[in-house]
Amino acid sequence: QEVVPEGIQISLKLKKLGLIDLPIPCIDIDGTHIGSCDYDGQHLLDFGAEFLCPDYFPEGQACTLPLNPGMYGGEPLTITFGDLPDLIVDLLASGTYEAFAHAYRADGSEMTCIRVSAELE
Numbered sequence: 001q002e003v004v005p006e007g008i009q010i011s012l013k014l015k016k017l018g019l020i021d022l023p024i025p026c027i028d029i030d031g032t033h034i035g036s037c038d039y040d041g042q043h044l045l046d047f048g049a050e051f052l053c054p055d056y057f058p059e060g061q062a063c064t065l066p067l068n069p070g071m072y073g074g075e076p077l078t079i080t081f082g083d084l085p086d087l088i089v090d091l092l093a094s095g096t097y098e099a100f101a102h103a104y105r106a107d108g109s110e111m112t113c114i115r116v117s118a119e120l121e
Helices: 041-052 086-091
Strands: 009-016 022-024 027-029 032-034 038-040 095-104 110-120
Touching: 009 041, 038 041
Parallel strands: none
Antiparallel strands: 009 022, 009 038, 009 095, 027 032, 095 110
């Protein structure tokens, strides 16, 4: 178990699974990157704080980097989105998606990688 340090960068690659897997590109919408992009770890925490913190964090862990070792998660997460641009709706039609996230320390060395599958309805 290792502390997730300040300065962590996340490289996310998304694809929609199907007969032919469809990579999801990085899209800039009004300055917000969505999709297969590189993200600052603290920015992701700030973006998801409303629905992640404190319910999916261990007791005593602030919703900020560094993240201490512990049990994160809980019940399956359901997120309801408001109005989305047509481009995003077209890309994120219902189906099964796979995400690979690689986390890199500030010095560029890889800390970990994660694979997640999600079903959109």
